[in-house]
Amino acid sequence: MSTSAAPPRVLTVAGSDSGGGAGVQADLKTMLALGVHGMSVLTAVTAQNSLGVQGAWELPVEAVRAQYRSVVDDIGVQAVKTGMLASAELVEAVAELISGTDAPAVVDPVGVSKHGDPLLAASALDSVRTQLLPAATVATPNLDEVAQLTGVRVQSEDDLRRAAAAVLEFGPRWVLIKGGHLAGDAVDLLTDGTEEHVLRAPRHDNRHTHGTGCTLASAIACGLARGRSVPEAVVAAKQYVTGAIAAGFALGAGIGPVDHGWALGRDVP
Numbered sequence: 001m002s003t004s005a006a007p008p009r010v011l012t013v014a015g016s017d018s019g020g021g022a023g024v025q026a027d028l029k030t031m032l033a034l035g036v037h038g039m040s041v042l043t044a045v046t047a048q049n050s051l052g053v054q055g056a057w058e059l060p061v062e063a064v065r066a067q068y069r070s071v072v073d074d075i076g077v078q079a080v081k082t083g084m085l086a087s088a089e090l091v092e093a094v095a096e097l098i099s100g101t102d103a104p105a106v107v108d109p110v111g112v113s114k115h116g117d118p119l120l121a122a123s124a125l126d127s128v129r130t131q132l133l134p135a136a137t138v139a140t141p142n143l144d145e146v147a148q149l150t151g152v153r154v155q156s157e158d159d160l161r162r163a164a165a166a167v168l169e170f171g172p173r174w175v176l177i178k179g180g181h182l183a184g185d186a187v188d189l190l191t192d193g194t195e196e197h198v199l200r201a202p203r204h205d206n207r208h209t210h211g212t213g214c215t216l217a218s219a220i221a222c223g224l225a226r227g228r229s230v231p232e233a234v235v236a237a238k239q240y241v242t243g244a245i246a247a248g249f250a251l252g253a254g255i256g257p258v259d260h261g262w263a264l265g266r267d268v269p
């Protein structure tokens, strides 16, 4: 009997999206598509669909710590990704857990959903700044999250640099500012304060973009788990999310999801 070699292992610490487009569901789909073994620590459950978030319930800190220890102490991880953390208590616990883990951490500081529903308590922002961001190998804020965390309002590509410098002050090794909400090309800026990489992709005129941020951050974690450098992992992840956005499809009456399986082919036997 032969045993296959285990693929790289990636852990997502995030909330559940019942609609399957964002959160833990988007993360695990991305991980499957990119050939790694995906694992999850659930932080919260949302009742969510294409129209918005109808309800959200966070898990006790003890349940989050226990899931994390179960995975890391036995199976082990080559990269961790964090998403919705809901409260200051959960942000602080997760910051401590990832700081004590010998693996790169991609921190997506999720603040609000695409529809404007809050996914993080306002009282947690300080813990994100002082505890979570310093533990990040790469932080991936969108423009609303940058404004919330730093006060910098990005209105043009030139402002991306100012925003990146402000986030780096909090201590992540790298920051990827996502300019997806600007007009024109979808331009993101990656920097560690020394090197700078501008990632530019054509904007797809597709409203079905639910889950873009989760998908991008998970794809970066997959690249890091494979041993890629941060710039290499981010360039590959940007290509993956751009393809997923181009293939995003209508579902429900509102904003549909990106297609995580766009590169896999659809001829499943």
Ligand SMILES: Nc1ncnc2c1ncn2[C@@H]1O[C@H](COP(=O)(O)OP(=O)(O)OP(=O)(O)O)[C@@H](O)[C@H]1O
Residues within 6 Å of the ligand: 112, 113, 114, 141, 142, 143, 178, 179, 180, 181, 186, 187, 188, 201, 202, 203, 204, 205, 206, 209, 210, 211, 212, 213, 214, 216, 238, 241, 242, 245
């Ligand atoms: N219409 C689009 N066409 C191409 N790329 C896009 C489009 N919208 C966003 N992107 C890209 O998708 C990635 C995620 O960026 P975005 O700003 O959408 O993240 P987010 O705000 O966290 O996600 P969400 O808006 O779903 O919460 C970035 O690389 C961004 O440039």
Ligand SMILES: Cc1ncc(COP(=O)(O)O)c(N)n1
Residues within 6 Å of the ligand: 014, 015, 016, 017, 022, 023, 024, 046, 048, 083, 084, 110, 112, 113, 114, 119, 209, 210, 211, 212, 213, 214, 215
């Ligand atoms: C549980 C959960 N986590 C995160 C998001 C943000 O999604 P996005 O990937 O679109 O930024 C979401 N809508 N729901």
